[in-house]
Amino acid sequence: MTRFQVLVVGAGPAGLAAAIEAATAGATVMVIDENSAPGGQLFKQIHKFFGSSAHYAGIRGLDIGRKMLDEAQSCGVEIWLDSTVWGLFPDNHVAVIRDECSMLIEAEKVILATGAYENALSFPGWTLPGVITAGSLQTMMNVQRVLPAKRMLMVGAGNIGLIVSYQAMQAGMDVLAVIEARDRIGGYAVHAAKIRRYGVPILTSHTISEAHGAERVESATLVHLDDRFLPIEHTERRIDVDMICLAVGLTPMAELAWMAGCQFAYVPEAGGHVPIHDENMETTVPGLYVAGDITGIEEANTAIDEGRLAGIAAAEALGYCSQDEASGRKALVCERLDELRLGEVNRTRRTVQRILQAQSSGVQQELSDVSPQRGRSQIG
Amino acid sequence: MRIVDHPILGKLAQDRTVTITVDGRALEAIRGETILATLLAHGIRKCRTTEKHHEPRWFFCGIGRCTDCVMTVDGVPNVRTCVTMVRQGMVVETQTGLGEDGGGES
Helix, strand or coil: CEEEEEEEECCCHHHHHHHHHHHHHCCCEEEECCCCCCCCCHHHCCCECCCCHHHCCCCEHHHHHHHHHHHHHHCCCEEECCEEEEEEEHHHEEEEEECCEEEEEEEEEEEECCCEEECCCCCCCCCCCCEEEHHHHHHHHHHCCECCCCEEEEECCCHHHHHHHHHHHHCCCEEEEEEECCCCCCCCHHHHHHHHCCCCCEEECEEEEEEECCCCCCEEEEEEECCCCCECCCCCEEEECCEEEECCCEEECCHHHHHHCCCEEEEHHHCEEEECCCCCCECCCCCEEECHHHHCCCCHHHHHHHHHHHHHHHHHHCCCCCHHHHHHHHHHHHHHHHHHCCCHHHHHHHHHHHHHHHHHCCCCHHHHHHCHHHCCCCEC | CECCEECCCEECCCCCEEEEEECCEEEEEECCCEHHHHHHHCCCCCCEECCCCCCEECCCCCCCCCCCCEEEECCEEEEECCCCECCCCCEEECEECCCHHHCCCC
């Protein structure tokens, strides 16, 4: 059986950061990713990042991806692409399919940085060709360099909906409108302003009630919503579009953590069920760590820092750095994470972080504090 | 349609091409791109029809999770075209239902 000290699942920002930290400390590190190119979603992100310089502020996602890949390679991280981790068994035995062969790899520490998948939204006509996710459009435009359509409607005014709308215009598409079921725009004002300047209306308290077309999307019906999210009669209007993009949130991809027997918390603010983890990003299964969107939906820069934490912690647990040294390095990362999570969008995430860590140390009280309307969060 | 000029990404390199066949039609593809990208570049808006209601399907998630975009590639059904790269001479066919090996061909 192949053995590695640290095995990271996922070569996105969190996984690469974790691998770089652990390998720099001296551990043998392997990263496995099912895609044929590393970088996760970073190479689709052609916009400049926010945050401090430690977070690559002002640098575009794709350049961050290149930089991290170089770093990973120079510190000796082995990356397997086109390889799918399909199972996680006791004692960190990891089952992988590569070149149509299945094999087991044994690792002392496993870091899950599997990311997330985009949510769907169902309405009459949603299965028609032309209804796609926002990330999907981003992949086609920014990585594959093809335009699937000409005139689109964006559903969802969070950061992804706003940014991808702007990128669609950069690529040459017409964006007819961005609609948002809530009564306010969820994403940053600066992203909203960018598309508004080009005359794209952002319609809050609106949803799509139907997509029309015989063989493909030809138009969409929008409807105004009241404050209970119910459609208001006689407010329907139809717009001609050949593409409907859904930017309605993401769900952490946590199958492997479930399989390993991790304890979970249901935190709607984090995107659903997330593995409970401590300040070292270690789950309730010893030696199994998580980083990035699997811990709750956030952004690439926070994913990078969570990856660093997990990588440092794994190296520390393996004896590659002293407790003092590790604490110092982790404290620096945590400071930056706190800074990143100061914004309004990220405030929820800080609360989520508190809950998860509180749960991890056995404190249950905070649970009922965070989502009183939903009652108690469940522990899976 | 290909995005030849992009304000951030610059000009598209189109020098290394291969040819694939889609439903009998020879299409120019760029090496390193996915089958789906080639379809989109040539304006093809259907990957398959569904087993029960024979409805058209195209792509949805674009990262290999939803399997909406599966087609029959070199005789093998249910190949995810959004994560499968083109190869010279590849034969791609619009899939009907579950495809021949899936027992659902009508």
